[in-house]
Amino acid sequence: MKPLKNLLITISLIISSCCVFGQAKFPKVNYKEDPFYSGYIVNLKGDTIKCDFKKPDLGALRYKPANSTEKFKKPSPDDLKAYYSTWDSTTYEALPLDTDSYDPVLLKRLESGTIRLYEEDVVSNGYFMNGYYSGGGTNVFFYVSKDLAALKEIKSNNIIIGGESRKKRKAYLLSLMADDPDLAKQFDAEQDYDLRTLRHYIHAYNEFKSGAAK
Numbered sequence: 001m002k003p004l005k006n007l008l009i010t011i012s013l014i015i016s017s018c019c020v021f022g023q024a025k026f027p028k029v030n031y032k033e034d035p036f037y038s039g040y041i042v043n044l045k046g047d048t049i050k051c052d053f054k055k056p057d058l059g060a061l062r063y064k065p066a067n068s069t070e071k072f073k074k075p076s077p078d079d080l081k082a083y084y085s086t087w088d089s090t091t092y093e094a095l096p097l098d099t100d101s102y103d104p105v106l107l108k109r110l111e112s113g114t115i116r117l118y119e120e121d122v123v124s125n126g127y128f129m130n131g132y133y134s135g136g137g138t139n140v141f142f143y144v145s146k147d148l149a150a151l152k153e154i155k156s157n158n159i160i161i162g163g164e165s166r167k168k169r170k171a172y173l174l175s176l177m178a179d180d181p182d183l184a185k186q187f188d189a190e191q192d193y194d195l196r197t198l199r200h201y202i203h204a205y206n207e208f209k210s211g212a213a214k
Contacts, residue, residue, distance in 0.1 A: 039063070039085030046081065053085040061087060077104040093118070097143070097151055107143065111199060113206025115176055118143045118151065142195065144202070146176045155198065166193055177201070180208045 037053040041063060050066040062072035063083065075083050077094035084091045094104035095118070111117035120141040139158050143151040154169045170193060177184045187201045 037085050037087040038066075039083065039087075041075070041083040042081045044079065044081060051083075051085075053087055055087050061085065075106060077106050095145075095151060098153070110142075111202045111206065113203075114146060114209040115202050115205055116145045116148075117199065117202050118145070142198070144173060144176065155193070155195065173198070173201075177205050180205055183208060 034054040051063045053063045060074045064070045082093045091109045107118040122139045142155040
């Protein structure tokens with residue numbers, strides 16, 4: 001029986017050593033709570049409320065009134081007109097996408113001023129079929145509004161955009177800049193129509209209007 005007893009003791013020592021080694025090599029992970037970001041919302045009454053925001057690694061940005069005991073919730077056009085947070089230092093506004101729609105959508109405001117430029121990201125889910133994952137992705141749409149008028153779609157990563165050609169979309173944007181002849185002439189001769197180019201001309205126009213108002 002003694003050899004058996006010695007064998008059991010040896011096995012126990014080996015297991016104990018493995019446990020100690022495992023704890024030393026793979027320490028217990030201390031999960032930290034998501035950091036808070038500051039910001040505000042504008043509710044449906046038009047009141048501006050200071051808020052705390054947090055952005056989980058997986059999931060949408062959430063907010064609650066600052067220093068309150070309320071639960072965090074996702075921004076929704078059903079609850080607010082706009083919000084801003086230091087997480088991405090960007091303002092989002094709840095606006096209808098066109099004159100035929102009355103349901104507002106939260107849009108990212110890229111440029112402010114007389115002409116405002118907005119971005120909408122539409123995420124579509126893919127599907128799994130015959131052993132392959134297909135579809136899914138993000139469609140990005142860009143809209144402009146002059147003097148807070150109805151939004152007009154001017155660019156997208158979609159092949160089809162409202163049935164209008166790039167030429168027509170550029171002509172519309174050009175018409176919004178008509179009161180700055182020099183800038184309009186430059187934009188009319190511009191060959192590029194990427195987002196960086198559009199932001200450049202919209203920003204330049206807003207600077208022109210801002211200077212003219214002084």
